[in-house]
Amino acid sequence: MFDELFTLSVLIGIAHSGIRLATPYLYAALGEMFAQRSGVLNLGVDGMMLMGAFSAFYVVFNTESLWLGVVVALLVGALMGLLMAVISVTMQAEQGISGIGLYLVGLGLSDLLFKKMVGSVVGVSGFSVLRLPVLSTIPVIGEIFFEHSALIYLAYLLVPVSWLVLNKTTFGLKIRAVGHNPEAADSLGVRVNVIRYATLILGGAMAGVAGASLSIGLLNVFQQNMTNGMGFIAVALVYFGGWRPFGILGGALLFSTVNALQLWVQVKGIEIPSDLAVMMPYILTILALAFAVRQVQQPAALTKPYERGG
């Protein structure tokens, strides 16, 4: 009964869906990676995504300017990141708790603003598919990789960019130093808390764009709690990816592709209970996590606030 699944058109469909579904996870998880590499666990990603999703939607709803929507979502996310930094870096609040608090603020505030400023669920016209010239005409490959919207290409472009920033720039070196041994970094003149502010703001901005990729990229609506916990999966993907951009890419693609696969399993009427099918991506991710031989190190200073001489 599985041979129905393994036709070329279905496999192309699965790969195409997987790439699309992974987009919001990529933005959010890459941003979260920077924060964690500098030593701050930000559990507020989902709330930041929701605020980004709403602000992007609202801007497009009123101005129809898509890129303005992305920029505003980025700024709103950055602002939420700044708030997280004030609470967890300057005030040194417990990171897990303040992140959850920020999540709840984003969840509630985005719904409240939506009710007051929009009222009912309406659609906007979001980013449309951008077929890349030449590349999209390649058989199979073109169909899978080069028939997406701009925000999707951008998300994948950010993977190598993040790798470069993290591993090949002074900023990246400082991030890694601060997350690994803040005392040593401090003694060498790196301003630990400034770096943490920067990564949290960057992470927030990317979470905001992750939200925008949903509300004006993939779905073209805003709805209360539309992320449905994606931000938490993004946090898990950072661990899964071993705090490395390409690891995160692998994790996001695995999770999303299995999700796309299970949809096809159901659509093709293969006799698997639907409850089991929807669990597939989660089960497989846990299995991969449990069995993958790995020697990755968690940033040593993760979740530890830094105080001079402390």
Next chain:
Amino acid sequence: MKRIALILVVMALLAACVAPGGAPAASEGDADSAAVGSSEASGEPFRVAIVMPSSTEDIAWSQTMYDALRTVQEEMGGESAMTIAVSENMFQVADAAAAIRDYAADGNDLVIAHGTQYGNSMFEVARDFPETSFAWGTATDTGAEEGFENVFAYEAKAQEGGYVNGVIAAMLSQAGIIGVVGPVEAGDAKLYIDGFVAGVKATNPDAEINISYTGSFGDTALAAEAANTHIKAGADVLTGSAQQVVGAIGVAADNGVLWLGTQADQTPLAPDFVVANQLYDWTGVVKDMIALHKEGTLGGKTYVLTLIDGLKLQLNDNPAITDEIRAAAESAIAGIEAGEIDPMPAAE
């Protein structure tokens, strides 16, 4: 340490102010001066409180009941005659249970637990507040056998409009492939989908119906991807249920595929592509519960929405809905109303 404690308190307060899971503070009518206890005395507004799993504008299950409450409120004469207190987004049953108890303790006359999952919690509260009316759905059990006299139950025969939508879908589909974007394989959604499948099969036995579930009511992104998958698998007509379909409807519209809605009017999301909706109208149910409460009957009645009363099949003025389809839909409605058509044959 003091600083951390202070921050925690501030965060908690912030969260309580804006989080949907917070205290049931969102009262539509300012009713804090209302006396505790039953308010039969003239001049006191009738006080209704509702706990719902998603938001008042979810264009699905929660919105249908909220709209009915607002309609009744308006008919009764506004907030001076009836107040509505709402707790939205109660996806945590424990939060909902606390809200139900708070509402009862606060002296509401009718407390509505708008979800099957709230049943157990609601019955526990109902036992402690025998003077308060409670209602829950999708359900048929008023607890009469266990001695409850203050509980109403309500459900919609979603399969009836599902059947009619199925008839329409079978006639609309050129490809003979129809996709269903389901949430969780249970309750109201399952009734709707079972009826839908029966309607398709009765009209075109050769049609292929592909059904997928997302395992959630609110996974908008996965529902949209499910719609994409159905379309890639050849479907040219789609339907689906729960608040998650908003993304799926957008995908249908982008691909020029027609959509059949259920629960609330989903037409505004894609006016050219949403061709019909099954609508739930709880207005009659709410009015009857209030009237009974005022007469001193606090519960014990089960309400069922059917196409005869409460369910409405809205056929949009869309070029896709031809006279032939309109006639077939109307004859299916008549057949169900007359009991000649069983919208859910061969119950599994």
